[in-house]
Amino acid sequence: MASVVQVGLAAVAWVDLARRPAERVRGRKPLWAVAIAVNFVGPVAYLCCGRVKQRP
Template sequence: MARTRWQDLSPRRRCVIIVGGALEGALKVAALADLARRPAAEVRGSKVWWAVAIALINSVGAVPIAYFVYGRQPRS
């Protein structure tokens, strides 16, 4: 099976890939910024491990969303 090249994709598929990548990047930046500002007492688990997971796992947004939903504790 031949590999599909970027030039072979339809303009709509290219747009979907670009928008998806931008959204994932924005989620990662938002999650990392929140994690950096939030005190360790307000994070479930290790801040270092959350940062590594958010930054390195290619997750289609799943890890940043998991951080926002499960990783943060309510502010007191």
């Protein structure tokens, strides 16, 4: 069950990273792509800290 959650988080993070313009990502996209592959920590770190939030 935990592996399903891990793969799901990684998939969501990779899709978001691929669709998001580079100027809306904190840091370099290739580094985030590698970091997302690291267990639960990578996708959670990207989703919480790697994206620049859009202001309304």
